[in-house]
Amino acid sequence: MNKSLVAVILGGLLGACLMPSPATAQSAFDGTWKIDLKKVEMPKKPDVLLLQNGMYHCKTCVPPVSVKADGTDQPVSGHPYYDTMAVTVVDDHAIHEIDKKDGKVISDSTMTVAADGKTANFEFTENRSSNAAPVTGNGTMLRVANGPAGAHAISGSWRTQSYGSVSDNALTRSYKVDGDTFSMSSPTGESYSAKMDGSDAPYSGDPGTTSVSVKKLGQHVMQETAKRDGKVTSVAKMTVAADGKSMTIAVDDKLHGTHMSFVAMKQ
Numbered sequence: 001m002n003k004s005l006v007a008v009i010l011g012g013l014l015g016a017c018l019m020p021s022p023a024t025a026q027s028a029f030d031g032t033w034k035i036d037l038k039k040v041e042m043p044k045k046p047d048v049l050l051l052q053n054g055m056y057h058c059k060t061c062v063p064p065v066s067v068k069a070d071g072t073d074q075p076v077s078g079h080p081y082y083d084t085m086a087v088t089v090v091d092d093h094a095i096h097e098i099d100k101k102d103g104k105v106i107s108d109s110t111m112t113v114a115a116d117g118k119t120a121n122f123e124f125t126e127n128r129s130s131n132a133a134p135v136t137g138n139g140t141m142l143r144v145a146n147g148p149a150g151a152h153a154i155s156g157s158w159r160t161q162s163y164g165s166v167s168d169n170a171l172t173r174s175y176k177v178d179g180d181t182f183s184m185s186s187p188t189g190e191s192y193s194a195k196m197d198g199s200d201a202p203y204s205g206d207p208g209t210t211s212v213s214v215k216k217l218g219q220h221v222m223q224e225t226a227k228r229d230g231k232v233t234s235v236a237k238m239t240v241a242a243d244g245k246s247m248t249i250a251v252d253d254k255l256h257g258t259h260m261s262f263v264a265m266k267q
Helices: 003-012
Strands: 031-035 047-052 055-058 065-068 084-091 094-101 104-113 119-126 135-146 156-166 172-178 181-185 191-195 211-218 221-228 231-240 246-253 258-266
Touching: 065 084, 191 211
Parallel strands: none
Antiparallel strands: 031 172, 031 258, 047 055, 047 156, 055 065, 084 094, 094 104, 104 119, 119 135, 135 156, 172 181, 181 191, 211 221, 221 231, 231 246, 246 258
8 A cells, every 4th residue: 555545544534623612611522533434535636656677666655755676674755654665576466565764663554456457455554653552454446547568566546445444543533622722632642732723733643744723714614734844734624513413524635636525423
């Protein structure tokens, strides 16, 4: 599974923003929320991969990645989550990838293309925080375009079709509104407390996000902007249902130029 896709699920699916309420009354958003994987609209823009002549290329990673596919740790620069990547060719239809940061395994993933070449299955395990249980998941990708003749079967353009499963710790978030401050905490170790006036606040537990801002757009609509070192990486717009039982989140991934949406249910 290509790393940009893991970033989408762990970034886009985890983002959220809430509206303020008086300190004397409980906010409709206080409590725990869980994403419903059956109500996720995946990005339409495909991921582009190439494995040929002993080299693995992720052309839609930001920045793009090119490493030897020989199973050894290869240096990679410009990525906040990992600084080495090891790609192993399992067979003519599958690859195994291990990403590390400072020598620690951050991600372990496998991509296997079906015999007809039209679909691929992926499985992944993420270990972003040393104090949290790993995030696990699997899903299916649909081929959009073929790779060049003679290239490995994973080569070409792929669009994520669906997720079969993602562990609850990546889908669950707890929120609390206290006066004009909104706080978030997660089982994966991420957290922040931000004023709901659009000002930046520190974001902890995710090397890909260093600050966040939350701004009210309407009675039931809020916007969360995530940044890395001052640069906007994603913008999430949240619309809360009138019954307070669900909220629809639309996420624009500014790094990869993609859009996705999902629904979270109050637990």
